[in-house]
Amino acid sequence: MNDNVRTKFLVFLASVVFVGIVVLLYFIDQSREWDAYKTISCVVINLWIFFLLPSLRSAYLQCGDLAEWFKKGMDFGAGGIVVPVLLAPYYGFKYYICSIKSDLNE
Numbered sequence: 001m002n003d004n005v006r007t008k009f010l011v012f013l014a015s016v017v018f019v020g021i022v023v024l025l026y027f028i029d030q031s032r033e034w035d036a037y038k039t040i041s042c043v044v045i046n047l048w049i050f051f052l053l054p055s056l057r058s059a060y061l062q063c064g065d066l067a068e069w070f071k072k073g074m075d076f077g078a079g080g081i082v083v084p085v086l087l088a089p090y091y092g093f094k095y096y097i098c099s100i101k102s103d104l105n106e
Contacts, residue, residue: 008096011057015050022049051092
């Protein structure tokens, strides 16, 4: 198996595990009944959690060096880390779609 495909699979698997943990925490939480607010927040948080790891991986791949990535993030007021985290669904979707297109072209 290609290293790139294996890495994408591991990132996907880790994302699914994190989403499972968050869903479990939502079911364990007894502070609120299941209503529209809890359901919507569960869906939104799970989408954000699912795309968090791919967005961080995508931001890391743009820089290539972890030490340089953190240095650049500190230079921009942690913008190198905060922006991919805040925009996780966009960067995560971009990571999966662009990487699938590049894998098909190879």
